[in-house]
Amino acid sequence: MSKTFQFKQFTIQQDKTAMKVGTDGVLLGAWAQLESNLFSVLDIGAGTGLIALMLAQKSNAELIDAIELNDEAYEQAVENFESSDWGDRLFCYHASLQEFSEEIDDTYDLIISNPPFYTSTYKELPEGRAMARHTETLTYTELLSNVVKLLSENGSCAFIIPFEEATNFISVAKENNLFLNRITNVKGTENSKFKRSLVQFSFFEKPIVKTELTIEIERHKYTDDYIALTKDFYLKM
Numbered sequence: 001m002s003k004t005f006q007f008k009q010f011t012i013q014q015d016k017t018a019m020k021v022g023t024d025g026v027l028l029g030a031w032a033q034l035e036s037n038l039f040s041v042l043d044i045g046a047g048t049g050l051i052a053l054m055l056a057q058k059s060n061a062e063l064i065d066a067i068e069l070n071d072e073a074y075e076q077a078v079e080n081f082e083s084s085d086w087g088d089r090l091f092c093y094h095a096s097l098q099e100f101s102e103e104i105d106d107t108y109d110l111i112i113s114n115p116p117f118y119t120s121t122y123k124e125l126p127e128g129r130a131m132a133r134h135t136e137t138l139t140y141t142e143l144l145s146n147v148v149k150l151l152s153e154n155g156s157c158a159f160i161i162p163f164e165e166a167t168n169f170i171s172v173a174k175e176n177n178l179f180l181n182r183i184t185n186v187k188g189t190e191n192s193k194f195k196r197s198l199v200q201f202s203f204f205e206k207p208i209v210k211t212e213l214t215i216e217i218e219r220h221k222y223t224d225d226y227i228a229l230t231k232d233f234y235l236k237m
Contacts (some may be wrong), residue, residue, distance in 0.1 A: 029054030
């Protein structure tokens with residue numbers, strides 16, 4: 001995989017970390033709904049810094065913080081932030097979510113995360129990549145209970161998770177007084193099974209907006225919906 005990933009308005013260097021640019025991060029960054037008066041954003045588990053950079057591009061938020069525990073990914077995110085046009089709005093903390101939420105008194109208008117989850121290929125992955133994909137380092141309960149501490153009263157939080165875990169994730173969120181406002185279930189092609197769920201929550205119960213998204217018609221031929229969602233970011237869309 002290339003060590004550089006070029007987007008329309010920024011570049012991601014990914015030579016130092018096992019956490020490469022992937023469709024999940026791009027989907028979440030493009031899909032997350034932002035309020036017009038958005039002031040502050042927190043990206044939990046920054047990886048290369050992709051999602052934070054996407055939100056810097058698509059919002060006027062003055063403060064975009066990210067946290068990353070992995071040493072190499074942290075260094076990579078800082079490098080990518082500093083080389084972007086929005087370096088003055090982006091900051092990455094080298095910490096776990098648990099450490100960060102104990103230290104920080106501020107709250108955020110939008111919290112976003114492509115959280116770790118288990119995959120069947122776990123044992124075949126390099127350790128850094130496996131950590132990013134395994135919930136033992138950060139359970140959904142820990143994630144959401146800390147999100148609640150850090151989320152502003154009128155804020156929202158958005159995640160991408162495995163489709164088969166969505167019901168459980170939504171249930172854990174509700175236990176933490178977070179109500180599902182939007183959900184988009186994602187599949188690779190028309191005839192494949194749903195693979196991911198994009199979910200956005202707030203402290204307010206609202207009618208849930210439910211949609212579906214198919215990424216490809218065939219290999220490397222993308223659906224109109226996927227192109228519409230990601231065209232502001234991908235060079236070739």
